[in-house]
Every structure is written in structure tokens, then in C-alpha cells.
Amino acid sequence: MKRERSKKYFWLQRLRILTQVVFFLLFFVLFLQTHYPGEDYLKVAVERFFHFDPLLFLTASLASRAIYAALLLSLITLAATLVLGRFVCGWLCPLGSVHQFFSFIFKKARVLKPRKDDQASLAPKYLILLVVLAGSLLAVNLVGYLDPLSFLYRSFAVFISPLLNLGLAQSGNLAYWLGLKSLGQAISQAAGNLALNGVFQNALLIGGLFLLAVLLNARKERFWCRYLCPAGALLGLASRFNLFKLKIDPEKCINCHLCSIHCQTNARPYPAGDWRSSECIYCETCAAICPTAAISFPAGWKAEKMQGVDLNRRRVLLTSITGLVLAPIFKISPLRRRSNPALIRPPGALPEPEFLGRCVKCGECMKVCPTNALHPALTEAGPEGVWTPVLVPRIGYCEYYCSLCTQVCPTGAIKELTMEEKVTVKIGTAWVDKTRCLPYALGKPCIVCEEHCPVSPKAIQLVKVDTLTPEGVVATNLAPFVNVDTCIGCGICENKCVVMDLPAIRVSSIGEHRSSHNRLVLPVVEEQGE
Amino acid sequence: MERRDFLKNLIVGGLALQLAPEVLAQPASPELAVVEGESPATITREAIKALGGMSRFISRGDKVLIKPNIGWDRTPEMAACTNPEVVAALVAMSLEAGAKEVVVMDHTINQPKRCYARSGIQDAAKAAGAKVLFTDEQRLKKMSLKGEWLKEWEVFQDFVEADKLINVPIAKVHSLSRVTLGLKNWLGAVGGNRNQLHQKIDQAVVDLGAFFKPTLTVLDAYRVLFRNGPQGGRVSDTRLQKTVVAGVDPVAVDAYGATFFELKPQELAFLKLAQSRGLGKFELEKVRIEKRAV
Numbered sequence: 001m002k003r004e005r006s007k008k009y010f011w012l013q014r015l016r017i018l019t020q021v022v023f024f025l026l027f028f029v030l031f032l033q034t035h036y037p038g039e040d041y042l043k044v045a046v047e048r049f050f051h052f053d054p055l056l057f058l059t060a061s062l063a064s065r066a067i068y069a070a071l072l073l074s075l076i077t078l079a080a081t082l083v084l085g086r087f088v089c090g091w092l093c094p095l096g097s098v099h100q101f102f103s104f105i106f107k108k109a110r111v112l113k114p115r116k117d118d119q120a121s122l123a124p125k126y127l128i129l130l131v132v133l134a135g136s137l138l139a140v141n142l143v144g145y146l147d148p149l150s151f152l153y154r155s156f157a158v159f160i161s162p163l164l165n166l167g168l169a170q171s172g173n174l175a176y177w178l179g180l181k182s183l184g185q186a187i188s189q190a191a192g193n194l195a196l197n198g199v200f201q202n203a204l205l206i207g208g209l210f211l212l213a214v215l216l217n218a219r220k221e222r223f224w225c226r227y228l229c230p231a232g233a234l235l236g237l238a239s240r241f242n243l244f245k246l247k248i249d250p251e252k253c254i255n256c257h258l259c260s261i262h263c264q265t266n267a268r269p270y271p272a273g274d275w276r277s278s279e280c281i282y283c284e285t286c287a288a289i290c291p292t293a294a295i296s297f298p299a300g301w302k303a304e305k306m307q308g309v310d311l312n313r314r315r316v317l318l319t320s321i322t323g324l325v326l327a328p329i330f331k332i333s334p335l336r337r338r339s340n341p342a343l344i345r346p347p348g349a350l351p352e353p354e355f356l357g358r359c360v361k362c363g364e365c366m367k368v369c370p371t372n373a374l375h376p377a378l379t380e381a382g383p384e385g386v387w388t389p390v391l392v393p394r395i396g397y398c399e400y401y402c403s404l405c406t407q408v409c410p411t412g413a414i415k416e417l418t419m420e421e422k423v424t425v426k427i428g429t430a431w432v433d434k435t436r437c438l439p440y441a442l443g444k445p446c447i448v449c450e451e452h453c454p455v456s457p458k459a460i461q462l463v464k465v466d467t468l469t470p471e472g473v474v475a476t477n478l479a480p481f482v483n484v485d486t487c488i489g490c491g492i493c494e495n496k497c498v499v500m501d502l503p504a505i506r507v508s509s510i511g512e513h514r515s516s517h518n519r520l521v522l523p524v525v526e527e528q529g530e
Numbered sequence: 531m532e533r534r535d536f537l538k539n540l541i542v543g544g545l546a547l548q549l550a551p552e553v554l555a556q557p558a559s560p561e562l563a564v565v566e567g568e569s570p571a572t573i574t575r576e577a578i579k580a581l582g583g584m585s586r587f588i589s590r591g592d593k594v595l596i597k598p599n600i601g602w603d604r605t606p607e608m609a610a611c612t613n614p615e616v617v618a619a620l621v622a623m624s625l626e627a628g629a630k631e632v633v634v635m636d637h638t639i640n641q642p643k644r645c646y647a648r649s650g651i652q653d654a655a656k657a658a659g660a661k662v663l664f665t666d667e668q669r670l671k672k673m674s675l676k677g678e679w680l681k682e683w684e685v686f687q688d689f690v691e692a693d694k695l696i697n698v699p700i701a702k703v704h705s706l707s708r709v710t711l712g713l714k715n716w717l718g719a720v721g722g723n724r725n726q727l728h729q730k731i732d733q734a735v736v737d738l739g740a741f742f743k744p745t746l747t748v749l750d751a752y753r754v755l756f757r758n759g760p761q762g763g764r765v766s767d768t769r770l771q772k773t774v775v776a777g778v779d780p781v782a783v784d785a786y787g788a789t790f791f792e793l794k795p796q797e798l799a800f801l802k803l804a805q806s807r808g809l810g811k812f813e814l815e816k817v818r819i820e821k822r823a824v
Contacts (some may be wrong), residue, residue: 038647184668192664195643207678370641399641401603401648438729447706448725452639456763462705478705496639498725 003134007447015286016090020097025096029158034367034408035195042407046362049094050149050410054078054238055129055231056360059143060411062136064357066108067319068412078238085242086235088226090264090281096225096232099340100264100283102214103221111218115256118266122226122279125482126311127319134323135506139353139385140330144361148224148231151213154387158376159207165196197372198396206387221265224259224266225281236278236309244297246280248272252294259286259295267294278309324392333382333466339518341508343380344391344489347425348406350417351514352381358413365405365414371396373491374405377499389414391427393491393507396425400454400490422447429511429520430460431484436504443467443475448503449493450480457488460505485519554658555740559586560820562777562786567824570615570774576824577748577776578623587745587778588694590628591736594792595692596620596750597744599715600636600651600702602761603644609755609768611645612700614654616750616774620696621658624656633690636718663688670721677737683720691743697780699747700785701751701771703759707731707800709791710760711784712747713739713809714800736807738781747783748776754790781810782817789814 027049034046041084057071077088107114128146135142145151168191175184195502200206216223247267259269267279287295335343335352346365349355366374366389373396376387390434391404392397403422406414417425424514430449438446453460465479480493482505491506495506497503510520563580578584588594593701598612617634628733634655638645642664646652652662663724670684675801689695699715706728707714714731716738717724727734751774757767771790777783781804785795795801801812 036641036643036647038643169668172666176668185663185666188666188668189664192642192666195641305675320650399603399644402644444729445706446728448728450705451728451760454761454763456758458758477771495750496725498728500723 003291005262005291006191006287006293009284009290009293009296013288015283016282019091020100020233023092024094024097026055027152028156031153031367034364034366035402036370036402040401041223042402043405046368046409047362047410050153050362050364052077053149055132055147055201055234055522056080056141056149056411056452057142057442058234059132059136060358060360062133063139063141063143064354065139066358077235081235081238082241084241085244085277085282087282088235089229089232090283093148093231095229096222096281098152098214099217099222101223103217103264106218107221112221112431113263114221115263118220119521120220120227120266122266122276123211123311124227125229125233125310126236127315128228129230130229130236130316130319131323132325134203134320135327135330138324138327138331139357140327141357142197142327142330142384143230144359144387146228146230147360147362148229149211150360150362151361153367154361154376155206155210155365157197157367158203159210160195161205162198162200165191165198167195167491168194185233186501195370197369197396198214199372200366200373201395202378202387202390205378206348213500220266226265226279227331239278239280240281241301242277243261243299243301244282245277245300246275246286247298248298249294252292254292254294256291258289258291262286262289276309278353281488289491311512313529314350317409330383333384335382339509340435341379341510341517342390343385344393344491344509345512345514346374346389346391346405346414347422347427348409348417349389349427349514350415352415354386355413356381356384359385359388359410360411360413361385362410363389364408364410368404368408369396370399370402370404371495372395378475390528392493393494396496397492397495398488398490399493412438422490426488426511426513428491428507428509429487430489430493430505430507432480432482433502433506436502437479438498438504439465439477439479440467443469443473443477446498447480448496449527450478452492452496454490454492455486455487455488460493484511535737539763539775558818560818561779562775562782562788562819563594563760564708564773564775564819564821565824566773566822568772569824570613570750570822571619573752573772573774574616574619574776575623576822577585577774578620578746579821580822581746581776581778584623584627587696588627589632592624592628592693593691593698594624594632594694595689596632596634596655596696596698597689597709597715597719598634598636598651598698598806599718600645600649601639601718603648604728604761604763605648605771606650607753607763607765609700609702609753611651612698612760613647613750613752614650616748616752616806617651617698618654618658618696620748621655624694624696625659627707628657629694630712633688633692634660634662635665637665637686637719637721637724637778665721666753667721673741675737675741677740679733679735680727680737684719686719688718694746695742695744697742697747699749700755701749701790703757703791705759707735708793708798709788711787712744712749712780712801713784713804716742731802734801736803736809739804740807744780745778747777747780749787751775751781751787751790756791779810779817781805781812782814785812785814785817788817
């Protein structure tokens with residue numbers, strides 16, 4: 001028999017790889033573009049990828065009981081999947097491409113040796129999806145942990161971005177050391193323009209999980225896509241009418257198993273009739289690798305004998321119940337009674353319950369923040385709020401004329417604000433610690449917090465303070481006094497305070513605009529007339 | 531020398547001085563030029579002209595570093611950063627005088643890119659032909675400042691390596707040093723924990739002023755910040771003064787700048803310290819001042 005691989009599917013496979021590269025680069029370019037562009041408003045919707053994610057649409061809408069218009073774009077993805085199957089996973093998803101790339105590397109390095117007959121159940125991702133959906137029904141938004149776009153973007157924002165920044169700094173340093181001054185200068189200016197954030201709390205945890213997800217490809221090709229991805233599961237459930245159906249020509253097939261061995265998602269192209277259409281991501285590997293060109297994907301509406309989703313009724317029921325029982329546990333948090341002083345949310349953040357319902361923990365806001373002020377929470381926001389953004393003034397402060405985080409939030413958890421709105425938003429209140437403040441505690445002059453206060457008239461006013469020193473001298477100095485009504489909680493005072501470890505002026509969340517109970521005093525309303 | 535020759539010389543010389551004094555002694559150019567006018571660029575040019583022209587300060591092939599105040603993420607009408615037109619005029623004049631390269635740079639307080647953009651300085655200086663660079667942490671080096679208080683501090687090497695330094699501060703009020711003018715502007719040339727300098731700010735600015743000896747100080751008082759300093763926030767915190775003060779003596783420039791805020795130079799501790807340090811003189815009555823209006 002004539003042995004020849006299919007040219008058509010070879011080129012289709014190349015086209016798929018090219019598409020993957022293009023979409024990954026697009027993702028990365030938009031990632032790098034998520035920064036201050038030199039003007040107040042971003043011209044490009046850098047968060048656009050997220051809007052095409054139907055899982056985010058479904059869960060964020062369910063959990064917040066509201067529809068965010070931009071996410072309606074994901075219906076395009078859903079509609080396309082209904083007709084064409086999970087091609088998004090194989091051709092477009094940037095995280096899928098990362099996994100595919102590392103699977104390829106691990107295979108080449110013979111670390112990953114795919115087996116002929118892999119019986120491992122592909123059900124876990126469907127069960128994960130069920131838990132996430134059950135949570136959303138109970139207004140607990142768990143999607144951010146494993147949604148592929150959130151996972152990838154968060155890892156890049158919190159882990160890759162600081163590494164890139166470090167790399168730039170080091171290469172600049174090296175250039176200067178080698179005497180290449182203009183190269184060093186070019187690198188430092190590029191770094192200044194890219195404005196990559198250099199430090200993140202919990203970066204090791206988030207980066208470690210990313211590395212783990214990548215390393216799992218050494219065990220199974222596209223481990224994440226096969227077993228974990230809830231978005232892939234959703235698309236799998238949606239891919240009911242795959243227009244292009246796998247067909248093996250029995251005349252040509254030599255039963256070599258190559259197609260099954262190298263199937264990226266273990267969709268079982270062989271033997272005929274075993275093909276699991278909801279697992280197939282149309283990577284075209286089987287058709288391209290077949291030594292006799294026996295495999296093709298002809299278009300046809302006629303139902304073929306296919307295997308459905310790897311699920312049974314009992315599992316679905318059990319998992320759904322588990323999800324419904326487990327999800328409320330996320331709600332058991334003392335934060336429902338008392339606000340956390342350290343939970344300072346970005347300006348424009350919705351009231352906490354709505355915020356948690358919408359936030360998908362993607363890290364867009366953390367990436368775009370020009371002062372590196374926003375960080376993934378660990379315990380600050382309770383169990384639901386792990387990796388949601390929290391402003392840490394000691395590391396960065398909220399820049400007065402900046403509303404970038406409100407512009408990039410893909411789900412509207414942070415409401416978009418104009419510059420005029422932004423400068424009026426109060427996210428917390430600054431408090432002077434007189435036991436550490438230089439004029440109060442040491443009788444030394446320092447007005448650094450007052451100097452940096454961006455509000456006019458300044459929310460930090462100066463009062464004359466006498467401090468008795470051990471020598472019996474009374475030192476009179478100007479000392480800060482915070483006007484809680486005009487303070488917007490931006491945190492620049494805490495950020496610039498010269499007491500480096502525990503600053504002598506600190507911002508806490510009280511007075512934040514979005515809460516009706518985390519307040520100090522009722523708003524004073526001037527009595528009219530009479 | 532013979533007595534006769536000496537007498538002869540004396541008589542001839544005396545006569546010459548009587549008849550044409552400018553032959554022997556050029557009319558001394560002013561130490562301070564104070565120019566008022568509608569256009570920031572024009573008054574800047576006029577002030578330099580009054581001092582004898584840029585070529586008096588910049589030689590052909592010089593690498594010039596211009597240090598404006600770009601500290602804050604504020605627009606020019608907030609008067610928190612140096613007027614961009616003043617900076618651009620100095621860039622253009624330096625290039626006209628034959629400078630090989632003009633760099634504009636400041637270690638900002640708010641995020642650098644935002645300050646460079648919103649202040650308008652990046653665009654204006656680039657258009658005038660300057661290289662506008664962000665400060666680079668890699669270029670910080672701990673240096674011996676030999677100050678009274680600051681023995682050593684981290685300094686951006688760009689400021690040390692430049693052939694000529696032009697300091698272009700803006701006149702603003704400040705709650706600790708009362709005003710922030712030229713000497714205090716050098717806080718933007720150093721790294722480290724700059725805010726600690728405020729514990730002895732007067733000494734710190736003099737130590738820095740003694741280390742960075744600028745070729746020229748050009749004080750932008752086109753729009754001055756008289757309230758809520760040093761970054762203001764409302765246009766009503768500013769006042770149009772429409773003046774530029776330029777001079778070689780950084781102390782005299784600052785002394786003149788103080789008068790915009792109804793302050794007498796002797797009221798400012800840092801000016802006294804600077805004078806006794808030999809950086810210049812603050813007693814304006816002893817300074818040759820030329821005032822012009824254009």
C-alpha cells in the first residue's frame with residue numbers, strides 16, 4: 001500500500017500552529033500594553049480576550065446576578081463552538097498554546113512518553129466546572145482560580161512581569177558594565193516606558209502554581225486542558241454538533257495507533273467510532289501524523305457514532321451537591337461583620353459583595369497600576385477573595401490622576417471612572433501614629449506626608465506640636481493632622497513616610513466610598529433655611 | 531621697571547581709562563537677569579541674552595544636562611513642575627551654542643512616565659532636540675559629597691558626567707524650607723531615601739548645592755505656586771508672575787526667588803548657610819541685577 005501523509009492536514013496543522021503563535025503574541029502584546037500609555041485613557045481594550053470567555057460570562061453573571069455587557073461577546077465563542085467544536089482550545093487559547101508548547105518540548109526531550117491506550121478519566125474538568133457553577137448559583141465566584149485566561153494573565157502579571165523587569169534591569173546593568181552605555185540607556189528607557197511592576201506579594205505562590213501547571217505537561221500532554229480546565233469543559237459540553245467529524249478510512253488504516261498516541265487531548269481518534277468529539281480540539285495532529293492519510297475531517301451534519309462526555313448521572317449529581325454544600329463555606333468569614341482595615345480596594349471597586357461576585361482575579365488591574373500598588377490578596381478579603389486586588393500603600397500608592405485600573409477590569413468589578421470622578425473617590429483614610437511620627441515622638445522636623453498629599457487644600461494639615469525631649473528641652477515642630485473628610489486614602493503619605501518598616505502614617509479602609517457601614521461618621525448634611 | 535616708565539604708564543593708562551573705559555574694563559555683565567514678559571520662551575531667551583548669551587556658558591561639543599523639576603504628575607497650569615516652554619527654550623539655546631547633546635532628566639516623585647508626560651516637559655524638550663531620559667537606578671552610585679551633614683549619598687551619574695549642568699527649578703512654597711527653588715531642586719539628582727533629608731532640610735540642600743555646581747541656574751517664575759506646595763492641585767493655588775530669573779550664582783537666584791513670596795532672603799536659613807559655605811551671596815543689594823521686560 002502507498003504510504004503517504006496527508007499534505008492537506010500537514011498544512012492545516014502548520015496553519016493551526018501559526019494561529020496559536022499569532023494569538024499568543026496578541027495576548028502578550030496586549031499584556032505589555034496594559035500600562036500607562038502617556039495619556040489618561042487607554043485607546044485599546046487591552047482586556048478584550050476576557051470578553052470572549054463564555055465561562056466568565058456565565059459565572060460572573062450568575063454570581064453577581066447582573067450582566068456585564070462587554071462579556072456578551074463571549075456568546076460568539078459559544079455559538080462558534082456549538083457549530084465547530086472546541087477549536088478555540090486548540091487554535092486560539094493562549095494558555096492552551098503554552099501547554100501545547102511545553103508538551104511538545106517534553107515530548108522531544110523524551111520526558112513525556114505518551115502511551116498507546118490511556119484510560120485516565122477526562123471527567124475532572126467537568127466536575128470542576130460543576131463546582132464553579134454551583135458556587136456561582138450561591139453567589140460565590142470561584143471561577144478565577146482555574147479559568148484559563150485569568151490563570152495565565154494573573155501568572156504573567158504577578159510572576160512573569162517582575163521577572164521581565166528584573167531581566168531588563170540586569171541586562172542594562174550588564175551593558176553598562178561592558179561599557180555599552182547607549183545600549184544600557186536604551187534598555188533603561190524601554191523599561192521606563194514599559195513600566196513593568198517589580199514586586200508582588202504572593203508572587204511565589206501564584207508563580208509556583210503556574211510552573212506546576214506547565215510541569216504537569218511532562219506527565220500528560222496538555223494536562224491542564226485534559227483534566228482541569230473548566231472553560232474547556234464548558235466548551236466541551238457546548239460542542240454538540242461538530243460540523244467537522246473525524247473519519248477513518250478503514251481501507252487505509254494500518255492500526256498503528258500513532259493518532260491515538262499523539263492526540264493532544266486524548267480524544268481517541270482510533271479506533272473508528274471511539275472519537276470523543278467534546279474532547280477534540282481540532283489540532284489536526286492525528287490527520288497530519290497518520291502515515292497513510294487515513295484520517296480526515298469531512299463536513300457533515302449527519303450524526304456519526306461518537307462518544308459523549310466522560311460523565312455519568314451519579315457523578316454529576318454528587319459533584320453538584322458537593323459544590324452546593326462547599327460553596328457556602330466560602331461565605332463564612334468574619335469580614336461579613338467587621339471590615340478589614342487592610343482591605344483597601346482599587347478606586348471604583350463595587351461594594352464588597354458585588355465586587356466578589358464579579359472579580360475573576362485576573363490581575364489586569366495589578367498589571368496596569370503604575371505604582372505597583374495593587375496586589376493579589378491572600379487572607380485580606382476572606383476565603384472568596386484570595387487573589388482579588390488589594391492596595392498595599394507601603395509598596396505603592398494610588399496615583400491621584402490615574403483611573404487605569406477602572407478602565408481595564410474585564411468584568412466591571414471595578415467600575416470605569418472618568419478622571420473627574422476618580423479624584424473624588426475615597427478608598428480609605430490615613431491615620432497618624434503619634435508613637436512613631438518624628439515630630440510627635442522624637443521632636444524632629446518632618447513634613448514628608450503633608451508635602452506629598454495630592455489633595456488641594458491638603459488633607460494633611462500641619463499643626464505645631466511640642467515634644468519634651470530627655471534633655472528637658474521642648475522641641476516645637478510642625479506635625480501632620482489628617483482631615484478625615486477630605487482625605488481620599490490614596491496612601492502616598494504611607495508610601496513616602498520615612499519610617500521605613502511600619503510607617504508613622506497608615507491608611508485603613510474606613511470611610512471607603514463603596515461601603516455604607518465601614519464609616520467613621522455620618523455625612524454631615526447642612527440644614528437648609530429657617 | 532624704571533621710575534620713569536612707571537610714571538609714563540601711569541599717565542597713559544589713566545588717560546586711556548578716562549577717555550575710553552570700555553577698552554580696559556568691559557562693562558561687567560549682570561550677575562542676575564530678571565526678565566518679565568508674556569511668553570515663557572521669550573523671557574527665558576532674553577534672560578540668557580542679558581547674561582551674555584548661551585555661548586558664554588556652553589562650549590562647542592559640550593554634553594549638557596538640563597535639570598528641571600518634573601517631580602509631580604501635574605499639568606503646567608498647576609505650577610508643580612517647571613514650565614515646559616522654559617525648558618524647551620534652554621534646550622534650543624544650548625544646541626544653538628554648539629552643544630553636542632542635551633539631556634533633560636529628573637528623578638520624579640510620582641511615577642516617572644506620568645510626570646514626564648503630564649508636565650508637558652517630555653514633549654516640549656524632545657521637540658526642541660533634547661534627549662529626555664528617565665533616571666536609571668543602575669546609574670546610581672554612592673559618592674562622597676563632602677557635605678557638612680551629607681558625607682555620602684547615592685547620585686545619578688548622568689549629573690556628574692555632564693560637561694555642563696543647567697538647573698531649571700520652578701518657584702514654589704514648601705512647608706518646611708518655606709520655598710523650594712534652585713538649591714532644593716538637586717534632591718531630584720539623587721536616589722536613596724530622599725525623604726530622610728527633610729529632617730535637616732536646610733543643611734541638606736546646601737550640601738547638595740555645594741556638590742552639584744551648576745553652570746547656570748534659571749528659575750522659572752512664570753507661574754508660581756504660592757499655596758498648597760509643593761504640588762498645589764488647583765489653578766487658584768498659583769499666581770502668574772511671568773518672570774524668569776537667571777544667573778550663575780545659585781544663591782542669588784534663590785534669594786531673588788524668595789521675594790516672589792514676600793520673603794526676605796535673610797529669613798531663609800538655607801540661604802545663610804549657602805552663603806557662609808561660599809556658594810554665592812544672598813544679599814541682593816550686593817548683586818548686579820539687570821531687569822528687563824519683553
